[in-house]
Amino acid sequence: MxxxxxxxxxxxxxxxxxxxxxxxxxxxxxxxxxxxxxxxxxxxxxxxxxxxxxxxxxxxxxxxxxxxxxxxxxxxxxxxxxxxxxxxxxxxxxxxxxxxxxxxxxxxxxxxxxxxxxxxxxxxxxxxxxxxxxxxxxxxxxxxxxxxxxxxxxxxxxxxxxxxxxxxxELKVGVFGYPMNGMGDARVDESELLRSLGPEVVHIAQGELRRTMEALTSEEVAELLEAERGRFEIDDRLSKEELDDHARLQLGLERVLERHGCSAYSTHFDALGEDGRFARLPMAAASSLMARGYGFAGEGDVPAAALVYAGHRLSGIGHFTEMYAMDFPRDAILMSHMGEGNWKVARDDEPVRLIKRPLAIGGLDDPPTLLFRIQPGPATLASLVTLGGGRFRLVVAEGEVLDEPPMPSLEMPYGMFRPDSGVRGCMDGWLAAGGTHHITMTPGRTAADWESFCTAAGVEYRPV
Missing domain, CATH: 3.40.50.10940 (Rossmann fold)
Known part of the structure; x- marks a missing residue:
């Protein structure tokens, strides 16, 4: 088809x-x-x-x-x-x-x-x-x-x-747990979102994920891990227990999402950490599910998860990220997140690595994480802003991912993004427009595509 x-x-x-x-x-x-x-x-x-x-x-x-x-x-x-x-x-x-x-x-x-x-x-x-x-x-x-x-x-x-x-x-967004406490730019009235844009929020009990993980067979787990050995460079320090749990998280998440008809989802580290039934966070799972076409966002951010899914349907690849810090000499911004990122945006001259990675967030054991750098070249950032009253705004910035030396101490997907409008102009515009900190990146210059999307969806378009 x-x-x-x-x-x-x-x-x-x-x-x-x-x-x-x-x-x-x-x-x-x-x-x-x-x-x-x-x-x-x-x-x-x-x-x-x-x-x-x-x-x-x-x-x-x-x-x-x-x-x-x-x-x-x-x-x-x-x-x-x-x-x-x-x-x-x-x-x-x-x-x-x-x-x-x-x-x-x-x-x-x-x-x-x-x-x-x-x-x-x-x-x-x-x-x-x-x-x-x-x-x-x-x-x-x-x-x-x-x-x-x-x-x-x-x-x-x-x-x-x-x-x-x-x-x-037609989108359903599965939410495991609850949104991050105190994080306001991700909050949205679910009825308003459904009426205005269409995504439906499905709250999924974390116990269902745990039971689904436990019901998986050892053959299913082995099949996934064998496929990943052919795709990724696997860290020798990862134990059999860590790899097994990682595979069960990924397969379990996809089974539960399929069961509920969800093509996007969000998890929050505190919700999983406080649950008591999970050993680690599903970092690598989020990366691979995005690569399979699912929308994703961290911390219970439904609008951002929906926008990553829209990025898949618009340009073929949606990548979840956020702005970590500004580099004024380079006129660029370090783009990364806690460990989740679509590995389809990875550099084509380096292997994607599945690493053992300490993470003192969520109070859980080390989460296997897919580590890669973003492919240099043109890219576009987009943020879905909730304005209230059924109104939404899309803040969009075009630019370029720079070809920079590696940062050996950074153990999560990353890249340096230089906005066409420069760091100062981009960030002044982004903040004045209410752009959120969870962002969808699409490869290439796709601002015109996002503008057409806004017309079709009835969303205000704001380039910066």
Whole structure:
């Protein structure tokens, strides 16, 4: 099965021109199929029959919703009066992009009334966009030559953003324990989050995790450890007991999350430490589960876990991290966390190491931890800010992970990030916008992708 975004193409026209131009509906439907074919490789496109009136349009979008598509690409096949789709946009559940395109990119002296009619989508787009604005519907717009590479690129970006936004509406975030006491930027009203963005919080008893760990067979544990020996450099100091417990934590977490239908989760070290049934924290488990596509955040931070999952759906890789300290001579920020990080962002010229690592947090035994440095190159930071009243803001910073010498004493995933706006400008903007300390990093320059995501999800976008 393809992992491309799945979108529906809603082509809008009207019967007014049938007598003047017999066969116009079939002709313009073929044009819609050409548009869909041109998007091969960036999205899977389902083309609905031409919407020639309100019933056609509403039936087409119901079909897109029933098929579980990620978004709706609206294309004007001719002019179509907006009142026929006004109620549809008032109740639209999927993200929308209006493709302001036409069959021919150039007007020539051979054009007559027929060519004018076939290519008159621009004033239909104006009428339709006006209806979307009046309905309060957030939507993207792509004005482009449909045959230009930029059209594929821009629609592809929107389609990925639509997939991420739609995925959040279906997301369940499992929380083991409770949020870190006193940590305010991670707190969110769960009903508000569900109503506004869609993620549902599932509180999971830690005893269920413990029982699931104990029920695992020795063969299942051995199979996971054998796979990790082929993937990671294993520290010789790790005992059989430590490796066994690490494997049971990872397998147990995934089994419990699958049982509850959760694609993201968060744990808090104090909650596990005070429980009394766990020997160590699941540090390496978080890293490998992120690499498998799960969202994750520490300390019970549900919005951050949801955003890491959105990062997976938007760009292919979401990495959980935070800003540890500023380096003014380098104009950079040390990015790390207590031990959790998606090993898919690791440098490709160094092995990822599973190490024995002392950690005096949580009051437990040493947690096996995956140690790596982040691949140098372009990267983007994003933080989901809860504003209250159902409003959310995304703070985004583009920059570069520097190619720096190792820090031998640092035993957790890390990298030096230089913001394009510099440490001073980035941090002034980040703090003024209320950016949180738990952050999603995505490889590459993905600010434009995050901006499209914000439009699709109804979130305020704030670059810094």
């Amino acid at each position: 393809s992992d491309l975004p799945r979108i529906g193409l809603l082509g809008i026209m009207q019967p007014l021109y049938d007598d003047m131009l017999p066969g116009i509906t079939e002709r313009q439907h073929a044009y819609a199929r050409e548009v869909a074919d041109s998007l091969e490789g960036v999205a899977e496109v389902t083309v609905a029959p031409p919407a020639r009136g309100r019933a056609d349009a509403e039936a087409a979008v119901r079909g897109f919703e029933d098929a579980g598509l990620d978004g709706v690409l609206v294309v004007m096949l001719t002019y179509g009066p907006s009142l026929r789709v006004t109620r549809l946009f008032q109740h639209m559940r999927l993200p929308v992009c209006l493709a302001n395109i036409q069959p021919e990119s150039e007007i020539t002296d051979r054009w007559g009334m027929a060519e004018m009619t076939y290519n008159q989508g621009i004033h239909g787009a104006q009428d339709t966009a006006n209806a979307m604005v009046r309905a309060g519907l957030p939507f993207d717009v792509v004005t482009e030559d449909r045959r230009a590479p930029a059209f594929r690129e821009r629609v592809g970006r929107w389609a990925r953003a639509a997939r991420a936004a739609t995925a959040l509406t």
